[in-house]
Amino acid sequence: MSEKPVTIYDIAQLVNASAATVSRVLSNSDYPVSSEMRDKIKNAAKQLNYTPNMLGRQLKKNDSMSIGVIIPSISNPFYADVVLGIEEIARNGGYQVLLCNSHQNPKLEAEYLQTLLEKQVKGIILSSISPKKGWLNAYLDKGVKMISIDQRINNRQVYQLGFDYRYGAYLACEYLIQSGHRRIAFLSAALNRPSRLQLHQGYQDAMRKAGIVPLKEWVQISEDCENTAYSSTFEFNNGKELTRKLLMADERPTAVLCCNDLTAAGVINELKEQKVDVPGQLSVIGFDNIDLSQMLTPSLSTVNLPKYQMGVLACRMLMDLMNGSAAAEKEIMLQPEFIPRDSAAKLE
């Protein structure tokens, strides 16, 4: 095993042709080659169990046929869906995906970016948490195309693809208000990224529009602890803890809006432990519509984000950019949709 690998020269020799001709046949070039020669070469390739070495081609063509995807963590089901969409489109276009989990660690993020560039990736899809982006321009100047998903990056060279978080939260909150709720709480992990800030904004906007001034205790935001790696259990427990704080409020709310489904799962869990009926005594609404939300009892009313579609669009956008055709829009916002289920009810 593992003898010297066979190259186009070996094939050329076998069929008495030149490497050039072999290359033309085997790389599906449209350069004219007699069909007789074609067959001979193809047969020889099969016979020798030839595997093309793409590094050769890639070096020559200066195109690695890979794209990079940097996300906080693939164990976040949200990103798993997005990546699935990306990969589907990439594969159809003959590209492969280099997956990088930044673990919310700016240093790792930068490291990965560097590696990707060294591997001659010409396009990157990035969901970045880290706020400082000083190095970005140095990279962009090299001609890499970059699409930022979910988390906005303030750079006019970077194409953006995001969800309208503000509107999503607004929708959810409006639903509650129309269901007769006025004492509505907002539970969120630290507002240390654009998405969460927008969520908060949407909540505030909806409340203001309805002329409601929420009590301070209804808005529970966790402390910032940026250094922890992503873990769904963490989000879940965070939901539980926020709930305990919320229940200490003098005037209890009748509904609560959470920054994501996992937090909402924690909320529901804690409420069960504390014998607070959902939705009887307290309505709960999540955000993201991950698969989990259908599995809880009561099933979770939430806001759907088209995650897979975001992956698809991001990758299409990237491929267009890499092909030189400027994308139509510099910035696309995907619209969320409210999904009513059983965890939120009309107030009697």
Place this chain on the structure above:
Amino acid sequence: MSEKPVTIYDIAQLVNASAATVSRVLSNSDYPVSSEMRDKIKNAAKQLNYTPNMLGRQLKKNDSMSIGVIIPSISNPFYADVVLGIEEIARNGGYQVLLCNSHQNPKLEAEYLQTLLEKQVKGIILSSISPKKGWLNAYLDKGVKMISIDQRINNRQVYQLGFDYRYGAYLACEYLIQSGHRRIAFLSAALNRPSRLQLHQGYQDAMRKAGIVPLKEWVQISEDCENTAYSSTFEFNNGKELTRKLLMADERPTAVLCCNDLTAAGVINELKEQKVDVPGQLSVIGFDNIDLSQMLTPSLSTVNLPKYQMGVLACRMLMDLMNGSAAAEKEIMLQPEFIPRDSAAKLE
């Protein structure tokens, strides 16, 4: 932007050195270079905003510094954990991960394998469902190292890393028996892969050892429908459906063992709808210990599989193999562990 990229020659020219010297400095070779020259070169590199083109190095060294990972679907949280472990080790060793989702599609799987080889990947971690492996040897003969995880592959050149599913199911079943249960059901998706067969075996073994002959209706196995893509919702609904069938049994069981946590989640959900108390009237045990299992109410008793650790070990094994050092064991079986929670109770 995107002018001609700077190469070691540009740097060489700038500092009046040869490309060889530049290469030696910039590739961290231990070849002696005067520290004076070193500094000059490093500065020049920085000044020119140089990014090494790894394709050049990789072609020369015939090593792509990437490994391939082929799994059914990253949206399966089980694999997400494994991949996280793989990536961690790969990164520490300077490797990157090419992620491939086979979607349980043998054709896609073969296609990806081919692409990986063409990209000069020297190691592959594979979790393959498809039973036919005729092409495998043709690849292995080229010297690729291959580690099969979770799902066993019958090939003596392939290193194996698996869980002792049989023992895991045995443990869970034994726990139920020791809790006083004798009417124990087994619910599973189609037994079309090694893991599920072993699970079934473990159930049978434990029952036999206790001298219990389970009724036919207690063993509910879904129809095989290989063509569907993975979806946790599918597993969940499958659990619900199997439960409905199970409840039609003349003699109802007092406990049920499920092939995975998502199925168990469906079971619990359906039981709630049917007003069957868990664990009061029916104990439920899952398998996998994904994060979800802690979030259900009642929290799910299940069998933990060290998923992250499997990723770590698989990647270590692979790196060892690629470095030429034969791994100590050709086949490692990781041991599962029973996690008692609230969904399974002692029988009064």
Place this chain on the structure above:
DNA sequence: CTGAAAGCGCTAACAA
């Protein structure tokens, strides 16, 4: 239609 030759960016003998 086919082939010779140069070269993508980098590394590693071998020479100096």
Place this chain on the structure above:
DNA sequence: TTGTTAGCGCTTTCAG
């Protein structure tokens, strides 16, 4: 310590 040179496997002018 540094430089020269010959490739790694492939594509692509340019000539036949």
